[in-house]
Amino acid sequence: MENLLEAHAVSKKFGDFTALNNVSITVPKGSIFGLLGPNGAGKTTLIRVINQITMPDSGHVILDGEPLQPHHVQNIGYLPEERGLYKSMKVGEQALYLAQLKGLSKAEAKKRLQYWFERLEIGDWWNKKIQELSKGMAQKIQFVVTVLHEPKLLIFDEPFSGFDPINANLIKDEILRLKENGATVIFSTHRMESVEELCDHIALIHQSNKILDGKLTDIKRRYKTNTFEVGIKTTDKIALAETISKKFNASLTDFKSLNDELKLNIKLSENETSNNLLSYLTSKGEVSHFVELIPSANDIFIQAVKNN
Amino acid sequence: MNHLPLIIKREYLTKVKNKSFIIMTILSPIIFIALIAVVAYLSQLNNNKTRTISVLDASGLVTDIFQNTEHTTYNILNNVSLEEAKTIVEEAETYGLLYIPKQDSIAAMVKHIKFYSKESPSLSVMTGLESKLENKLRDVKLQQQGIDINKLTASKTSVNIAQESFIGEKTSKIDSYFKLGFGLAAGYLLFMFIIIYGNMIMRSIIEEKTSRIIEVIISSVKPIQLMLGKIIGTSLAGITQFVIWILIGSILMTIVSAILGIDLIQQTPQQEMMQQAMDNPEVAIEMQNAMNAFWNLPIANLIIAFILFFVAGYLLYSSLYAAIGAAVDNETDTQQFMFPIIMPLVLAVYIGIFTVIEDPHGAVSTIFSFIPFTSPVVMLMRIPFGVPVWQQLVSFLILVGTFMLTVWFAAKIYRVGILMYGKKPSYKEIIKWIKY
Numbered sequence: 001m002e003n004l005l006e007a008h009a010v011s012k013k014f015g016d017f018t019a020l021n022n023v024s025i026t027v028p029k030g031s032i033f034g035l036l037g038p039n040g041a042g043k044t045t046l047i048r049v050i051n052q053i054t055m056p057d058s059g060h061v062i063l064d065g066e067p068l069q070p071h072h073v074q075n076i077g078y079l080p081e082e083r084g085l086y087k088s089m090k091v092g093e094q095a096l097y098l099a100q101l102k103g104l105s106k107a108e109a110k111k112r113l114q115y116w117f118e119r120l121e122i123g124d125w126w127n128k129k130i131q132e133l134s135k136g137m138a139q140k141i142q143f144v145v146t147v148l149h150e151p152k153l154l155i156f157d158e159p160f161s162g163f164d165p166i167n168a169n170l171i172k173d174e175i176l177r178l179k180e181n182g183a184t185v186i187f188s189t190h191r192m193e194s195v196e197e198l199c200d201h202i203a204l205i206h207q208s209n210k211i212l213d214g215k216l217t218d219i220k221r222r223y224k225t226n227t228f229e230v231g232i233k234t235t236d237k238i239a240l241a242e243t244i245s246k247k248f249n250a251s252l253t254d255f256k257s258l259n260d261e262l263k264l265n266i267k268l269s270e271n272e273t274s275n276n277l278l279s280y281l282t283s284k285g286e287v288s289h290f291v292e293l294i295p296s297a298n299d300i301f302i303q304a305v306k307n308n
Numbered sequence: 309m310n311h312l313p314l315i316i317k318r319e320y321l322t323k324v325k326n327k328s329f330i331i332m333t334i335l336s337p338i339i340f341i342a343l344i345a346v347v348a349y350l351s352q353l354n355n356n357k358t359r360t361i362s363v364l365d366a367s368g369l370v371t372d373i374f375q376n377t378e379h380t381t382y383n384i385l386n387n388v389s390l391e392e393a394k395t396i397v398e399e400a401e402t403y404g405l406l407y408i409p410k411q412d413s414i415a416a417m418v419k420h421i422k423f424y425s426k427e428s429p430s431l432s433v434m435t436g437l438e439s440k441l442e443n444k445l446r447d448v449k450l451q452q453q454g455i456d457i458n459k460l461t462a463s464k465t466s467v468n469i470a471q472e473s474f475i476g477e478k479t480s481k482i483d484s485y486f487k488l489g490f491g492l493a494a495g496y497l498l499f500m501f502i503i504i505y506g507n508m509i510m511r512s513i514i515e516e517k518t519s520r521i522i523e524v525i526i527s528s529v530k531p532i533q534l535m536l537g538k539i540i541g542t543s544l545a546g547i548t549q550f551v552i553w554i555l556i557g558s559i560l561m562t563i564v565s566a567i568l569g570i571d572l573i574q575q576t577p578q579q580e581m582m583q584q585a586m587d588n589p590e591v592a593i594e595m596q597n598a599m600n601a602f603w604n605l606p607i608a609n610l611i612i613a614f615i616l617f618f619v620a621g622y623l624l625y626s627s628l629y630a631a632i633g634a635a636v637d638n639e640t641d642t643q644q645f646m647f648p649i650i651m652p653l654v655l656a657v658y659i660g661i662f663t664v665i666e667d668p669h670g671a672v673s674t675i676f677s678f679i680p681f682t683s684p685v686v687m688l689m690r691i692p693f694g695v696p697v698w699q700q701l702v703s704f705l706i707l708v709g710t711f712m713l714t715v716w717f718a719a720k721i722y723r724v725g726i727l728m729y730g731k732k733p734s735y736k737e738i739i740k741w742i743k744y
Contacts, residue, residue, distance in 0.1 A: 048523075051523075051527040052527070053526055053723075070530070073527055073528055076527070078523070078524065078527045079524075080523035080524060080527075082520050082522075083520060083521070083523065083524065084519040084520030084521045085519065085521055086322070086515070086519055086521060088322065088326065089322060097314070097318050098528070100311075100314055101311050101314065101525070101528040101529055102528055142524075145524070146524075
């Protein structure tokens with residue numbers, strides 16, 4: 001797959017503090033790319049480098065095959081984490097102004113704004129001032145302004161902060177729709193549940209270094225431990241547990257279930273398959289539960305950060 | 309992409325549409341004129357009151373100088389003692405009592421001249437009385453020494469040296485006052501403009517930071533475009549306000565003086581004196597000279613130079629305010645920077661007063677008319693005395709160049725400022741950022 005954005009060995013220091021140390025990422029076209037990391041890891045600095053707000057000390061960025069140039073700002077839509085709008089300006093005027101700064105003509109901007117305002121059901125805000133709106137309302141306007149010029153690359157830094165669950169969902173659906181329409185999205189967050197839902201690719205930055213990147217499914221495969229969560233109905237749980245422990249690496253566990261059953265985590269060694277396990281278990285009793293434990297993004301995040 | 313016109317338009321419209329801006333634009337001239345009207349009205353009331361001053365001249369030397377005028381009546385007391393006179397004046401509740409004692413010599417007498425009153429008398433009344441007495445007593449002394457006063461008056465000669473340059477330009481002393489006056493007026497206007505609108509520019513630069521829109525804006529436009537747009541847009545709003553002030557002010561002035569029947573540029577006693585003086589042929593000649601002096605000024609050059617230097621000077625100082633706005637996060641941090649900004653302006657005005665008038669083409673005035681921070685004022689003061697066009701041009705270009713440089717510098721500070729988040733950048737970093 002072709003890459004829309006490639007950052008090569010980007011480093012940035014602020015005084016003695018290293019914000020980015022040789023970080024490279026590749027963002028495939030049409031993907032949603034999760035840029036993850038704990039607070040202060042360097043995510044925002046990397047995003048600023050991509051937006052040409054910050055110049056890297058070394059390394060370079062390639063956007064759609066070209067080295068990053070000033071005119072590329074028109075191909076990027078950026079929703080920063082620190083965001084706001086001119087408080088005393090009317091919503092419509094402000095949106096028009098920001099859209100024109102991104103290179104749209106006034107007429108075109110107006111047309112698209114009307115479409116988006118209708119879509120998000122905020123048409124009657126046009127003549128309101130930002131200071132009259134709630135934070136969540138202002139965030140919606142900001143979202144519209146970010147995507148209005150239909151950029152190839154969208155960068156959202158913590159897009160859901162400040163939204164109630166309903167609006168967060170609305171925005172999430174819009175992001176997915178934009179992706180379907182061909183946009184590439186970089187998505188920076190430390191809220192892992194949204195990563196699971198949205199991202200195809202992720203990169204994990206920790207203490208200025210990239211410690212993990214790739215397709216989310218590949219990473220999960222890499223991090224899985226071949227552990228299965230099983231439940232077997234039996235009359236003598238202790239005896240059965242002992243029997244199974246002799247053959248497999250098993251440990252007692254707990255999960256939500258309607259049955260009173262023996263609940264085990266069983267870790268398979270490399271030459272054992274899930275079929276071996278399943279047929280063995282069925283010979284011992286009725287298998288009511290059989291699930292491979294796939295690490296969540298959250299687990300991977302915590303584990304990767306801890307290992308470093 | 310050049311977003312400059314767009315930014316200027318937004319800055320201008322937001323400023324002009326702002327409610328407090330509109331209110332101040334309309335209210336300021338009204339308050340100003342109202343104050344003038346009140347002051348004028350009250351002082352007119354004050355002037356219309358006639359005051360009575362009683363005079364007890366025991367010496368008998370000076371009685372004839374106290375002639376009644378429109379505002380002052382002199383009540384000459386005769387054949388009473390000082391104590392009696394005091395009682396009379398106190399009971400009559402008149403303004404006061406002037407007592408001139410009888411002494412052997414004038415020198416001894418003047419030490420004992422006294423003015424008695426209930427409240428302390430006004431300074432102008434006292435000065436008036438003193439000068440009356442001084443003149444009279446001088447004449448008396450001269451007469452005592454046998455000098456004919458009439459001859460002395462006749463022997464007075466007024467000399468007014470006519471000045472002419474080698475190429476035939478006629479000038480006069482009064483010219484110099486006019487020239488200086490022009491420079492001072494220009495300097496003062498610039499001063500006022502900077503104080504009123506400099507802050508506005510600074511606040512406008514900080515606006516993006518306080519509303520946290522800065523990252524969105526900065527990812528769309530170059531900081532230098534933002535700076536320039538803000539400076540120009542805000543300046544235009546300032547000019548709009550200033551023009552409206554002048555318009556409303558002059559209209560109101562006309563209306564108020566028509567309704568109240570008060571001449572706001574009013575007839576004070578001083579003006580009465582002026583008018584009397586005008587009847588004097590000597591003064592009339594002076595006035596004629598003054599008119600000539602005005603028309604002698606290189607008017608076209610002055611107007612063009614005034615516009616150019618005023619605008620460029622204003623822009624330069626605005627860019628300084630912009631740089632401060634770029635460096636700080638909120639308005640409270642800016643107060644300490646005001647003084648250093650105003651300093652060079654004050655310096656310029658002083659240089660103008662003390663050196664340009666003495667030696668308009670001397671080293672000091674010439675140098676300061678090229679230094680960008682003082683040139684708007686000093687050059688404008690020098691131009692009436694005749695400055696070669698190339699000098700004006702060079703000085704102007706330096707001024708504009710410095711302005712561009714400051715804006716550019718401010719833009720750099722701005723960009724670094726947002727990313728540093730309170731961390732103090734090292735010089736090495738600043739240099740690096742400037743290169744970017």
